[in-house]
Amino acid sequence: MSSNESELKDGINLLSKEIPIDEPQGGLNGVIRLAGSIVHGDKLGRILGYPTANIAVETGSPSVIDGVYAGWLVLDDQYMPAAISLGINSTFDAIERRLEAHVLDRTDLSIYGRKVTVILGTHIRGMRKFPDVATLVARIEEDVCLARTWLQRNVHLSGQGSS
Template sequence: MLLFDGLGSVPAGFGPSAVTIGKFDGVHLGHQGVLAQLKSLAAEHALQPVVVTFDRHPFALLRPEECPDALVSNDQRAELLVEAGVDATLVLEFDRALSELTPLEFAERILHDALDARLVLVGADFRYGYRGEGRIDTLREHGRTFGFDVVLIDDVLVEGTRVSSTKIREHLAAGDVRAAAPLLGRYPRVRSTVVHGDAIGREIGFPTANLDPAMEGFLPADGVYASWAWIDGIRYGAAVSIGNNPTFDGIPARRTEAHLLDAKVDAYGKVIELDFVEYLRPMVKFDGVDTLVAALAADVDRIRAILATEATA
């Protein structure tokens, strides 16, 4: 995939292209439907399919107090777009200058001058340009001026519900990873680096890989989860806990720990990715180590059964 970091990196003479524009946070099932239509129309008209997106949510600049947490990092989004078969992605820095472009300037500089767009695919609620003044009718007018057609994209529904990044965030914030997965079209995933912890898990017979809190992806609600862990391209079953481990005093910070099932891996310093499969239970303050160990053993038995079903599904 060609990745253009700003207008200046788009080569002269690029295109002609079919373009879709959006945040693409999560590259969820709705986005995947858009991308499939983009690729199909681009192939039909001998155009290059291009995604135009932004380096941050516009609210990060315009209304930071209302800016939602991202479902995926920019790097994760780029990887997901590659998996979806996108030929080229233009990432625009959403700064003050971009936010103040008029709809006409946006259409001229980005769609016409940089990308030589001939088709532009957008949803019915698409807004662009200064204060979102550009709408579908405006875009069609600009298309007549600059030589591109506008294609409206229908919403993707799952069980009658519109797929949206907002709905996925709501499910993850409630710990309902099962409900989030069909909207994403995959398991919810986070990525981080394994760091040294306090070794409590090893001391009680359940060693864990501790994730650096500076992770990529949207971490679901506190609790215990059945998960898949990926390290060096190998998948392991894992029991993952998120929270402050209330059984032990002096651990106030939220942490994410993965106990790999039936595997011993020296993962310190390595990248780990966690796919969340199912929520088991909340974090609980147990009345002693023996009670905690018994609960962890029961968790592991349940997780083995869950993942065995997932592996054969």
């Protein structure tokens, strides 16, 4: 295990004591990495103002609790802070489980077909169905703020500098 992975493991759920973040069932024990390729999605994130990279997860990836996470999308050894969604988007009556990463402060990424790794740093909340799009967008905004705060406090875990 690299020193960055060790520090990430030690820092998991650190922020949950400081701001309200749900603890996933059973907790997160260890660094969770999901690898896959970027594929085209439904473009709903872009329409809602939060474009996402949709990742087709490779077979054999670890089993992970559905929810919203703060973490990193890693491309060519570049760690990009992200708010990550794993699960079924039931607000839009989806039936397919998806992994999507909204890379913070980036709208210029053109990475379709590229292999990436997603690192889940901390669990923010579980997946749920929202009564309408406005409520969903308000919650996404809150999720992104929570993710940004956790990532800023834990930038040292990404290997991209110190806080």
